[in-house]
Amino acid sequence: MNTIEHAVQLLKEGKLIALPTETVYGLGADAKNPSAVQKIFLTKGRPATNPLIIHLPDVDAIQDWAIDIPPTATTLAQAFWPGPLTIILKKHPSVPLITTAGQNTVAIRIPNHPLALAVLKQFQGGIAAPSANRSGRISPTTAGHVKLELGNKVDYILDGGACAIGIESTIISLLEETSIILREGNITKNQIADVLGKEVLSKSEKHTLVVPGSSDSHYAPSKPLLLLDTEHLFQKITDLSQTKRIGALSFQPRFSQNSLIEWISTSFDPKIYAKTLYHNLRTLDDSNCEIILVEKPPRQDAWLAVLDRLTRASSTYL
Numbered sequence: 001m002n003t004i005e006h007a008v009q010l011l012k013e014g015k016l017i018a019l020p021t022e023t024v025y026g027l028g029a030d031a032k033n034p035s036a037v038q039k040i041f042l043t044k045g046r047p048a049t050n051p052l053i054i055h056l057p058d059v060d061a062i063q064d065w066a067i068d069i070p071p072t073a074t075t076l077a078q079a080f081w082p083g084p085l086t087i088i089l090k091k092h093p094s095v096p097l098i099t100t101a102g103q104n105t106v107a108i109r110i111p112n113h114p115l116a117l118a119v120l121k122q123f124q125g126g127i128a129a130p131s132a133n134r135s136g137r138i139s140p141t142t143a144g145h146v147k148l149e150l151g152n153k154v155d156y157i158l159d160g161g162a163c164a165i166g167i168e169s170t171i172i173s174l175l176e177e178t179s180i181i182l183r184e185g186n187i188t189k190n191q192i193a194d195v196l197g198k199e200v201l202s203k204s205e206k207h208t209l210v211v212p213g214s215s216d217s218h219y220a221p222s223k224p225l226l227l228l229d230t231e232h233l234f235q236k237i238t239d240l241s242q243t244k245r246i247g248a249l250s251f252q253p254r255f256s257q258n259s260l261i262e263w264i265s266t267s268f269d270p271k272i273y274a275k276t277l278y279h280n281l282r283t284l285d286d287s288n289c290e291i292i293l294v295e296k297p298p299r300q301d302a303w304l305a306v307l308d309r310l311t312r313a314s315s316t317y318l
C-alpha cells in the first residue's frame with residue numbers, strides 16, 4: 001500500500017491524518033463521519049463553536065455539500081481553484097452539524113497540493129481539515145511542525161515538504177448579495193473584486209457581521225509578542241536589552257551586536273514574508289528569548305493577511 005492509499009484507508013476507518021496543502025498543514029477526517037470529526041475538535045482542543053473547512057477533490061463535488069449555489073461561486077472557482085480560497089455557502093442537509101459547528105452554512109475549498117488532491121480524488125469524499133496545530137497556536141507549515149504540535153495524537157502524517165504559501169486561505173462569504181472577506185489571505189480582496197467585476201467588502205467594513213470561530217487571539221507563540229513600528233522597535237530594543245533576552249523579526253539587518261538578541265531579518269516581499277512567517281515565529285518561540293518583538297509591515301493591500309496574523313498573534317499581550 002502506498003502512502004496515498006494508506007491515508008485514504010485511515011480516513012475511511014474514521015481516523016485522523018495530517019496532510020499538506022499549499023497554505024498550511026491540515027488535520028483531516030471524513031467530513032461526513034461525525035465521530036471522526038469529533039476527534040478533530042478533541043485533538044486540537046478546539047471550541048465546538050468553531051466550524052471546519054471542507055476540502056473537496058473537484059468543483060462538481062460542491063453539489064453534495066452546498067445548496068442554492070450562486071453564479072459567483074462558479075466564477076470564483078474557475079478563477080482560483082484549486083487554490084487558497086475558501087467559499088462560504090448554504091449547507092447541504094447531508095453535512096453533519098458537528099462539521100459546521102451548528103451553522104447552516106458550510107466552508108469549502110479545493111486545495112492546490114498534489115498530495116492533498118491525490119488523497120481527495122481517491123477518497124471521493126470531503127475532508128474536514130482545520131490547521132494541524134493545537135487550538136490558538138501557530139499553524140504548521142512542515143510535517144515536522146505537525147509532529148511537534150500533535151505528536152502521536154494523529155494517526156498518520158503525510159509529508160509534502162514546506163507549504164508554498166505559508167498562511168491560511170482567504171475566506172469569502174457568498175451568502176449575501178455583496179461578497180464579504182471573512183479572513184484575509186494570499187488572494188486579496190482586489191483580486192476577487194476584479195474577477196467578480198463588483199465590489200467586495202472586508203469583515204471590518206461590515207460591522208454587524210458575526211463570524212463563527214474568529215476569536216481575536218490566534219496564531220500565537222507561547223512568549224509575549226509585541227508588534228511595533230520601526231522607530232518603536234529600535235527604542236524597545238534599547239530599553240529592554242539590558243534586562244531581557246529579546247527575539248526580533250525585522251526588515252532591518254541586525255541592529256545590535258548584543259549576542260543575547262535572537263535576530264531574524266525578513267523579506268520585504270509579502271509573499272516570501274508569509275511563506276516563512278510561521279517558521280520564523282516558531283524559531284523565535286523555541287529560542288531562549290523572553291519576549292518577541294516584530295516590526296510592523298506596511299498597511300498595504302498585499303500585507304493585510306500577514307498583518308492580520310501578526311495582530312492576532314500579539315493581541316493577548318497588548
Ligand code: TXA
Pocket residue numbers: 021023024025026027050051052053084086088100103105106107111129130131132167168169171182211212213214
Ligand atoms: O488554508 C486553510 O484554510 C487551512 C488549510 C488546512 O486548508 N485551514 C484552516 O482551517 O485554516 P482553520 O480551521 O484553522 O480555520 C478555518 C476557519 C474557522 O476558524 C472559521 O472562522 C472559518 O474557517 N469557517 C469555517 N466554516 C465557516 C462557516 N460556515 N462560516 C464562517 N466561517 C467559517
Ligand code: MG
Pocket residue numbers: 130131139
Ligand atoms: Mg487554524
